[in-house]
Amino acid sequence: MADFTLKLRRYDPDSGEAAYWQDFDVDMPPERSVLDGILKARADEDGSIAIRCSCRAAICGSCGVRVNGQSVLACNTKLSDAVRGSKQDGAIVVEPMGNMPVIKDLIVDMDAVHWKKVHRVVPWLLPEGEPPEREYIVDAEAMIDVTQSMACIQCGVCVSACLSMEVDPEFIGPAALAKAYRFVGDPRDAHTEERLNDLAEDEHGMYDCTHCFACIEVCPKDVAPMNQIMRLRRLATADYGIKDSNNGYGHEKAFVDIIRRWGTLHEAQLLPRSFGQGSLVQSQVQPAALKQLIDSAPTAARGLKSGKVSPWKVLFHKKLADQDQVRRIYDEIEGKDDRLELNLYIVGESEDDEGEDEEEGTE
Amino acid sequence: MRVAYWPGCVSRGFTPELHGSTAKVAPLLDIELVELERANCCGAGVVAEHNQELVDTLNARTFAMAQQVEGAGMMNICSTCQGAQSECQQRLDADGAYREHINSHLEPEGLRYEKGGEWENKNLFWLLVEDIGLDALKEKVKRPLTGLRVAPFYGCYVVRPTSRLGYDRYPDRDRYLDWIIDAVGAEPVAYAGSHKCCGFPIITMNKTTSLRQAGRHLADAIDAGADCLVTPCPLCHLNLDMQQPDASKFVERELGVPVLHFPQLLGLALGLEPKELGMGKHVVKTTEVDAKIRELAAA
Ligand code: SF4
Ligand code: SF4
Ligand code: FES
Numbered sequence: 001m002a003d004f005t006l007k008l009r010r011y012d013p014d015s016g017e018a019a020y021w022q023d024f025d026v027d028m029p030p031e032r033s034v035l036d037g038i039l040k041a042r043a044d045e046d047g048s049i050a051i052r053c054s055c056r057a058a059i060c061g062s063c064g065v066r067v068n069g070q071s072v073l074a075c076n077t078k079l080s081d082a083v084r085g086s087k088q089d090g091a092i093v094v095e096p097m098g099n100m101p102v103i104k105d106l107i108v109d110m111d112a113v114h115w116k117k118v119h120r121v122v123p124w125l126l127p128e129g130e131p132p133e134r135e136y137i138v139d140a141e142a143m144i145d146v147t148q149s150m151a152c153i154q155c156g157v158c159v160s161a162c163l164s165m166e167v168d169p170e171f172i173g174p175a176a177l178a179k180a181y182r183f184v185g186d187p188r189d190a191h192t193e194e195r196l197n198d199l200a201e202d203e204h205g206m207y208d209c210t211h212c213f214a215c216i217e218v219c220p221k222d223v224a225p226m227n228q229i230m231r232l233r234r235l236a237t238a239d240y241g242i243k244d245s246n247n248g249y250g251h252e253k254a255f256v257d258i259i260r261r262w263g264t265l266h267e268a269q270l271l272p273r274s275f276g277q278g279s280l281v282q283s284q285v286q287p288a289a290l291k292q293l294i295d296s297a298p299t300a301a302r303g304l305k306s307g308k309v310s311p312w313k314v315l316f317h318k319k320l321a322d323q324d325q326v327r328r329i330y331d332e333i334e335g336k337d338d339r340l341e342l343n344l345y346i347v348g349e350s351e352d353d354e355g356e357d358e359e360e361g362t363e
Numbered sequence: 364m365r366v367a368y369w370p371g372c373v374s375r376g377f378t379p380e381l382h383g384s385t386a387k388v389a390p391l392l393d394i395e396l397v398e399l400e401r402a403n404c405c406g407a408g409v410v411a412e413h414n415q416e417l418v419d420t421l422n423a424r425t426f427a428m429a430q431q432v433e434g435a436g437m438m439n440i441c442s443t444c445q446g447a448q449s450e451c452q453q454r455l456d457a458d459g460a461y462r463e464h465i466n467s468h469l470e471p472e473g474l475r476y477e478k479g480g481e482w483e484n485k486n487l488f489w490l491l492v493e494d495i496g497l498d499a500l501k502e503k504v505k506r507p508l509t510g511l512r513v514a515p516f517y518g519c520y521v522v523r524p525t526s527r528l529g530y531d532r533y534p535d536r537d538r539y540l541d542w543i544i545d546a547v548g549a550e551p552v553a554y555a556g557s558h559k560c561c562g563f564p565i566i567t568m569n570k571t572t573s574l575r576q577a578g579r580h581l582a583d584a585i586d587a588g589a590d591c592l593v594t595p596c597p598l599c600h601l602n603l604d605m606q607q608p609d610a611s612k613f614v615e616r617e618l619g620v621p622v623l624h625f626p627q628l629l630g631l632a633l634g635l636e637p638k639e640l641g642m643g644k645h646v647v648k649t650t651e652v653d654a655k656i657r658e659l660a661a662a
Binding site for chain 2: 163164166167168171203204207208209210211212213214216217230233234237238246247248250251252255256259263264265266267270271274275298299302303306307308320321322325326328329330332333334339340341342344347348349
């Protein structure tokens with residue numbers, strides 16, 4: 001047994017009082033969870049502490065909170081680990097999840113944010129034709145790709161941690177976009193392109209993700225929402241050529257083409273090409289692209305003025321010495337019909353070297 | 364110490380002062396830089412989004428070139444390179460058959476990436492703590508930066524996901540900047556945004572979201588009393604420095620806080636002058652930092 005101090009953020013809207021911190025000392029074995037600690041404090045000291053929970057085993061997804069600022073499942077976080085992560089002299093700081101309004105104490109309004117966004121992406125199968133007499137049969141192989149997104153328990157922990165959502169509450173967000181991929185990648189769904197179009201047209205859709213890895217880091221089920229978002233983008237751009245409203249298509253195309261041509265990034269060309277759907281010419285002739293280019297002119301001017309960017313650098317960019325090798329690699333890989341993807345969630349880290357770690361299954 | 368040095372594209376492009384200051388600082392730390400001049404862009408997450416096999420091959424190519432530099436690990440000075448390359452390395456190391464397949468694309472060039480025991484690719488600030496050591500650094504400090512309040516900006520790519528960034532072996536990698544600031548005699552400033560996203564990856568896609576992020580972190584650092592920020596990533600630097608005048612509009616307040624590249628901070632402590640370190644090339648003038656440095660020199 002050991003003594004732990006839980007510093008809980010308390011808030012009761014009916015009281016008319018502002019939120020405040022309250023400390024509870026609990027004496028418990030260190031391998032027990034933060035949730036166990038909170039429930040003990042509630043049972044022994046203050047029955048009014050509000051927190052959602054049910055399974056206590058990281059299955060139901062109801063006990064999302066922030067512990068020492070990190071979004072986690074309370075039932076999935078050991079007291080001993082929480083103490084180690086403390087930034088306040090060993091006190092375990094527990095707050096409600098972020099990016100969602102607080103209802104009471106540690107309970108947030110999941111309906112107002114998380115579920116609303118999940119509904120936004122039409123989270124059910126839209127097959128075509130007469131329904132079969134029994135279930136829709138699908139090849140097990142064909143579903144492997146979406147198993148990772150299917151592992152989601154809808155806990156909202158990634159929503160709580162999302163750094164884009166923190167500044168843009170309208171962003172569809174990690175959990176809902178992972179759910180979107182679950183149906184986009186499902187071979188039985190007949191509306192793949194419409195789904196992708198919908199997410200590409202929304203300015204707060206899949207191109208509003210800033211690639212911060214917060215959702216990957218915190219997800220208790222290894223759903224890696226950001227990776228699902230990247231899959232959505234990859235399909236939209238490479239397979240459907242969808243031109244979105246955020247220049248996502250143009251940015252990707254510009255970047256990839258620039259590396260093909262020069263081997264390293266020619267930054268001065270990235271911006272205009274991104275605005276022009278990947279093309280330098282389009283950026284000059286399309287009114288929308290031209291406007292964005294003009295909007296970014298002050299930045300360019302600052303670059304020139306500070307001496308960071310010389311006119312020479314804007315116009316010329318040296319090719320790599322072995323650029324033909326880079327181009328050959330591009331041709332070899334892009335010339336194939338299939339894209340090869342190694343998803344470690346699915347294949348695992350198959351340890352294959354010199355027969356070490358034999359107990360780990362071979363792939 | 365000898366390292367296979369990958370400066371990245373941006374440090375030779377829009378933030379030339381980063382590459383320049385690294386070249387000045389390395390010899391003072393006894394780091395011999397063997398620059399990978401034939402290596403290609405890391406893909407910055409964008410090529411990965413486009414085609415995973417392509418980005419894994421491009422970075423395996425860089426690793427293979429680095430492994431040809433004898434008796435040396437690889438060093439980068441860009442968190443984005445670190446993140447993008449570590450992602451590829453994780454896949455390459457995880458699966459032998461996949462690694463062989465990727466290597467087959469490198470064969471015509473006579474290159475090959477070997478999964479290798481101790482071979483690592485590290486950002487300069489990790490290398491400094493893990494391979495040079497803070498005590499050795501302290502001994503080399505010529506001008507302790509006493510009184511300078513520095514807010515570390517870690518960003519994302521050296522912080523998350525911990526599972527592939529070596530945190531099992533080095534659990535404090537997301538605290539080193541604080542330690543180093545302290546070791547060079549300055550004062551680390553704690554603030555809300557130190558481990559958040561600078562917003563750069565979506566600057567062309569959603570400028571509002573992007574610059575609200577940058578603006579908020581800058582504002583938080585200012586409110587916490589920082590004289591300057593320091594970052595190990597040139598892309599963070601672009602959003603925090605070059606875009607700072609615009610970011611100020613998106614958060615509707617004055618900003619105006621200088622942002623140093625990590626090697627510049629080291630350089631100042633090792634006795635170099637702001638100008639030699641390219642600090643004159645920043646968009647937000649470093650005047651106040653320069654003045655403090657002069658006072659320190661005079662004292
Ligand atoms: S990677 Fe994207 S979706 Fe995930 S937390 Fe960051 S901004 Fe949000
Ligand atoms: S993706 Fe992960 S963190 Fe997000 S709701 Fe699903 S299980 Fe929770
Ligand atoms: S109580 Fe069910 S996930 Fe924590």
